[in-house]
Amino acid sequence: MLNAVVKFVTKPLGFAQLRYASQGLPQLSSEKYNMSRKSFGSVESSDVNFFKSILGDDRVLTDEGDVQPYNVDWLQHCRGQSKVVLKPKTTQEVSKILSYCNQKKLAVCPQGGNTGLVGGSVPVFDEIVLHLGLMNKVLSLDEISGVLLCESGCILENLDSHAREHNFIMPLDLGAKGSCHIGGNVSTNAGGLRLLRYGNLHGSLLGIEAVKADGTIIDCLGTLKKDNTGYHLKHLFVGSEGTLGVVTKVAIHCPIMPKAVTLGYFGVESFENVLRLLKAAKLSLGEILSAFEMADFDAITTTTKNFKISNPISDYPFYVLIETHGSHEGHDSEKLNQFLEEQMASGLILDGTIASEPAKIQSIWGLRESIPSAGLRDGYVFKYDVSLPLQHFYRLVPQLRAKLGDRASVVYGYGHVGDGNIHINLTVPEYTKEIHSELEPYIFEEVSKLKGSISAEHGIGFSKRNYVQYSKDQSALHLMRELKQLMDPNGILNPYKVLPEVK
Amino acid sequence: MLNAVVKFVTKPLGFAQLRYASQGLPQLSSEKYNMSRKSFGSVESSDVNFFKSILGDDRVLTDEGDVQPYNVDWLQHCRGQSKVVLKPKTTQEVSKILSYCNQKKLAVCPQGGNTGLVGGSVPVFDEIVLHLGLMNKVLSLDEISGVLLCESGCILENLDSHAREHNFIMPLDLGAKGSCHIGGNVSTNAGGLRLLRYGNLHGSLLGIEAVKADGTIIDCLGTLKKDNTGYHLKHLFVGSEGTLGVVTKVAIHCPIMPKAVTLGYFGVESFENVLRLLKAAKLSLGEILSAFEMADFDAITTTTKNFKISNPISDYPFYVLIETHGSHEGHDSEKLNQFLEEQMASGLILDGTIASEPAKIQSIWGLRESIPSAGLRDGYVFKYDVSLPLQHFYRLVPQLRAKLGDRASVVYGYGHVGDGNIHINLTVPEYTKEIHSELEPYIFEEVSKLKGSISAEHGIGFSKRNYVQYSKDQSALHLMRELKQLMDPNGILNPYKVLPEVK
Structure with a gap:
């Protein structure tokens, strides 16, 4: 996500790095969440030597400064205490590392691009970071x-x-x-x-x-x-x-590359009208509809203000972004223009712009893709990523605004309405346990009541592991534990993640 | 599959039933394949009484005549010896039945529409048939x-x-x-x-x-x-x-119902040209392409002859059926017609017809859907359903024709070339173990060499369980066994299926 932001702020340092430098390191996850380390082995110099014998010296990081970035997640909500990062280049190397760690009961945290939002990709204690970045062929x-x-x-x-x-x-x-x-x-x-x-x-x-x-x-x-x-x-x-x-x-x-891509960006009066527009778009645009995204007024306003980018249309309560992917530019723009015409006549669309030039498309997508990090400029952001039945899709946003009142700088909602997945961001001046405990498990309880999912796409990771039961029943959780026991009996793989703590 | 055939033969009895009446029952699977019964319990009258206490008398079948149809698969290749068919109406009833059977170590064969082609849905010995047909809400x-x-x-x-x-x-x-x-x-x-x-x-x-x-x-x-x-x-x-x-x-x-459906049926010179046509269709028709099917000359000829239906175009070595699903009839037929024009000019299409009226569409699809059962009229059919990399897609058909020579009445290939999945049917006057052992594992070995899958969509069931290793390596098979042991430690669910026999 960092990269998308960098495109817009045009500063030499990425945003996360800026925060990192100015605010120092985030609190250790183990302290913040009062965790107990499980009884894994600790990495000793003989272990480091073994890893170096497989990977060579260069691909085993042990210097504190080198290891630090692998301990902190993108949101800076979590910090682990790993002392070793391993960078395998082949499956055989991964196999040798895990086989060794399993025998020695050394815990391992696999890490990809470390862009996760639930603390799943960084260690909690001193798990060995297994970074896959060199397996890039x-x-x-x-x-x-x-x-x-x-x-x-x-x-x-x-x-x-x-x-x-x-x-x-x-x-x-x-x-x-x-x-x-x-x-x-x-x-x-x-x-x-x-x-x-x-x-x-x-x-x-x-x-x-x-x-x-x-x-x-x-x-x-x-x-x-x-x-x-x-x-x-x-x-x-x-x-x-x-x-x-x-x-x-x-x-x-991989699907065939679309010959034509068109983007519509529309102002809409109410969330009910966003849903009506979704139904109309599915019927009129059918097979060429490739994205149907929404953002509320506060999401767009926070983004344009904090990143100094302009909103291509004037102010509306809701914005909808519709993308089409098709094989025939003429047919596709005829469909989208007819849709725009019909829906302006019906009153569902109040204003809008349609883009087919790559630069304009990129600029509108850029606005959309900058929303997730826009709030970070104003303080600490509580981020929720939930699925809800469409009729309840937006319901939690006004509910949370009312709940937090003045204590929140801004509360906004945006997301993939076409897939029933809303992201809710709540920015507060700084993190407090009080607000945290007011939001959780409250939000998860509400989502569960509405038969939604407490994690639509971000996963469970570290942050949500003790809330899985809001979306999974006991029989499913039991089967999850059995599978974990079967496939990783020593529990060395990404411990403290996904599965709820056993109290 | 029965139903699709019935539409064309317009006889009061389905085809499988006709065979059933005229040829008597197929050989017992246990004898045909020299199987040993595992040490499950046997159903006793106290068990039947228990089932009746849950389901009532009507939904527990024990009369031999009532039970017989549930023992025989659609292809009539397999026959089990079950003495009890249970017809639950609710999940709770299924739960009670399985809990009881698990305690008593009574084996169970779940059965849906019994249209499978690998003997997976009928018992091998006296497994209780759990028929789900009344759970139809x-x-x-x-x-x-x-x-x-x-x-x-x-x-x-x-x-x-x-x-x-x-x-x-x-x-x-x-x-x-x-x-x-x-x-x-x-x-x-x-x-x-x-x-x-x-x-x-x-x-x-x-x-x-x-x-x-x-x-x-x-x-x-x-x-x-x-x-x-x-x-x-x-x-x-x-x-x-x-x-x-x-x-x-x-x-x-469920996807949105397409407003427009169009079908093209084309004659093609060679399989290489079928592949070229697939590439062209993906590029030209893109998002509206909903099916790309092929059948060879023998597949179509056997079907038109045995079911007395006509081929809408003249004779060609290969036939291709292309279907489009779209939201705009004008756009779609413009795309398909332009495609036809271009590909007739390029020589990839030799002749063809395009249909958009439901009756004609149904008639062409009917021809395609009758191919699987066409060979059954001429004798015993060995059926294979394999995935192969596209460049090798058709390779086995001429190879098998050469291998069987005069001993086969007909060998044909057809299938979902768009998905890399070919069906090969080999009709012989009657089943012999010699031909069977000449075909298997030969075909699976060939598929494995070409990095294909020995079962693209029909599954493993009973017939292919001892050939899984041609498509799954030892580590995967080991994990399969571990999962089975974890989830069904007594092995009561659909025994003798999917997992290879332990010799």
Whole structure:
């Protein structure tokens, strides 16, 4: 997400780095959350020597300054105490490392681009950081089928550029694309901006290679669209956030690159009208609809103010961004223009602009992609990423505004309304435990009552592990624990994450 | 699949029933494959009384004549020896039945529409048949999101009709739609005719309720498009063919019903040209391409001859069926006509017809959907359903023709070339062990060498269980066994299926 921001603030340092420098390090997660270390082994010099014997000196980081950035998450909400970062280049190296750590009961925190928002990618105590960034090779891209085979440390944006050279695109796109890894995307089942059109990773992922806690390499790296031979094991690694295995390679089906991309950005009077517009867009734009995003007035205003970028239309209570991907520019713009005309006549759209030039498209998407980090300029941001049935989609935003009153600088909502996924950001001058405990579990209780999900796309990670029961019943939680016990009996993989603490 | 055929033969009895009456019962699977019964309990009158206490007398079948149809698979390749069929109406009843069977170590064979092609849905010995056909209620369909919630015994075609009344369609379609159950579709990860456009069930399935072997109900019945809260357990039940749990309810995302459907049916000179046409169709038709099917000369000729239906164009070595689903009839037919014009000029298409009237569309699809059963009229059919990398897609058909020579009445290939999935049917005058052992494992070895999958969409079931290793490596097989042991320690669920025999 950092990268997307950097594009707009045009400062030499990324925003997270700025905060890092000016405010010092965040509090240790273990202190902030009063955690107890589990009885894992501690890394000793003999262990470091073993790792160096596999990776060489360069790919084993132990200097405090070198290790520090791997201990802090992007939001600066979490800080671990790892003393070792390992940078494997091959699956065999990952296997050897895990096999050794499993025998020695050394805990491991797998890390991709470290762009997660729930503290899942940084250690809590002294877990060894297993950074996958050097496993960044594209292995193949089939010209006819569009199947991409690559290592898990490839950066999403680089893969997308590579696919585009061959007339394909990656089936997922998200704000963090400039730094997130495909392995992290898969491990967290990342959703993003175009899920509406291209579906989720469970659908587009064709194969996976992963390493289990004991070092066993699970090769399910098929590149076939259809393969019904036994249990569909790869899905165990999708969304389990590195707690069941470390993803080392993936095969993904890439859709054809659209010949025409068009963007509409509209002002809308009420959330009810946003929903009516969604229904109308699905019917009128059908197969070319690739994104349907919304943001409220405060989301857009905070972003334009803090990043000094302009809003292409005037002020409205709600904004809707509609993107189309199609194979015929004439047909697509005819559809979108007719839609705009009809919906301005119906009153659902109050004002709007349509863009088909890449620069203008990028500028409007830039505004949308800057929203997540806009609030960080004003203080500490509590971020929630929930799924809700559409009729209740926006309900929590005014409810939370009323609850926090003057104590919040700003509360805003935005997100992927086409997928039922809203992001709610609450900015307060500074973090306090009081506000935190007023928000949680309150928000999760409300989401649960409305039959929503307490984590739509960001995952559970560290921050939400004790709230999983709001979205999973006891039988499911029990089965999760059994699976963890089966696949990682020593619990070395990403401990303190995903599974609720046993009190 | 039966139903699709009945439409064309216009006889009062379905084809399988005709064979059943004229040829008598197929050989018992246990004898045909020289199987040993595992040490499960045997159903006694006290067990039957217990089942009757839960279900009432009507929903416990024990008369030999009543039970017989549930013992024989659609292809009549397999026959079990069950003495009891149970017909639960609720998840609670399924839970009680399984909990009891698990305690008594009584084996259970879950059965949906019994349209499977690998013997997965019929017993091998005296497993209790758990027939889900009475769990056939649609629970809800969300008008905006298109999320359908239903019980697992709903027939696919009925669900599609229901969805269409609300402007949606089911994301999957297959020849057996008139009798297959959605629970069976999910349990076998059915693919079908429109996977190219709407993706696979791992992508469109939003939630699942399943009952484990011990009777525990696993409630993962979310209806949200995005839900990243813990392990994605529902995928354990997709494609595991009832060996890890019995699917009782599903939530599925239904796409918007296309306003325009157009079908093209073309004659093509060679398989190389079929592939060139696929690449061209993906580029020209892009987002409206909903199916790209192929059939060879023998597939079409056998079908037109045996079912006395006409081929809408003259004879060609290969036929391609292209379907488009779109939101704008004018745009869609412009795209398809332009495609036809360009590809006739390029020589890839030799002749063709385009249909947009429902009757003609149905008639061409009918020809395609009758291919799977056409060979049955001429004798015993060995059926293979494999995925292959596209460059090798058709390779096995001429290879197998040469191998069997005069001993085969006909060998043909057809399938979902857009998804890399070919069906190969070999008709011989009658089943012999010699031919069987000449074909297997030969075909699986060849598929494995070409990095294909030995079962693209039909699953492993009973027939292919000892060949899984051609598509799964030892580490994956080991993990499959561990999962089975974890979730069904007594092994009562669909025994003798999916997992290879331990010799």
